[in-house]
Amino acid sequence: MTEEQKERMAQQLYDRAAQELNDYITELKTQTPEQIIDRCYEVSVKQDMVMILEEHDFPPQELEVLAALEHPLEVIYQDWLARDDSRMEELTNTFEHHAVQKLQDRAEQLHADPKTPRYEGSYRDAVKNGEVCLFRASRSRDQACLKAFDKGISDANASQTMRPFIQKWTQDYGHDRCKFILGYSVQRADWDKRYSTKARHDAEKYDYHITKDHDPHGNLCTNAHPCLVNCAYELLMEQERGKQKQVPQKNEMER
DSSP: OOHHHHHHHHHHHHHHHHHHHHHHHHHHTTSOHHHHHHTHHHHHHHHHHHHHHHHOOOOHHHHHHHHTOSSHHHHHHHHHHHHTOOOHHHHHHHHHHHHHHHHHHHHHHHHTSTTSOOOOSOHHHHHHHTOHHHHHHHHHHHHHHHHHHHHHHHHHHHTTOHHHHHHHHHHHHOHHHHHHHHHHHHHHTTTOTTSOHHHHHHHTTOOOOOOSSOOTTGGGOOOSOHHHHHHHHHHHHHHHHHHHHHSOOTTSOOO
């Protein structure tokens, strides 16, 4: 979004809110004195809201959410009543809370789709690009993926249903996410001979951005036995080879 587009959207949001306030006051003038008194607080808060929309510089992503509201004053006023705070700072926070929560909900819905790739950037990248919600949703999905693996892998091995379990796991969370997560445990213990040579070599292709002072994926280490992890990882490699075989080579005719 360009600065000009942002300014135009902010102006449209302000104009809509100002008109909503004017319409509300016009309708209020037809009420009895008692009804007017009862709604004085609402008028005062909504006037403050319009002032905030005139002066506050919302980030582009939050501005888009707020601009999509047909009746911004009424929506945020109801949110404000639920928070029960009369300070201007908190009222501003209510706008931002509503927008950020909507963005987070969208991000989590996006990453619930196994076809959605992991967010590869760092938290610093996410802050810089205004994608913190996407970063958090992706990391949350990573944790859910790891938890599902740790919860079911031992039973799958005991019942000799490892292959169906891995198939269902990747269908739920996406092949690439599952392989990335198991690859972390393999790579971090590349000295462990319980991991096969082919598994260790394959896991080496992932860059987990680990330094001497920082490991951004330290919470992705599985609790499962290395032999089970190795078996699961090799099944993921097998899945990958199967997908590659389905893609016609350049010298092959598609059927």
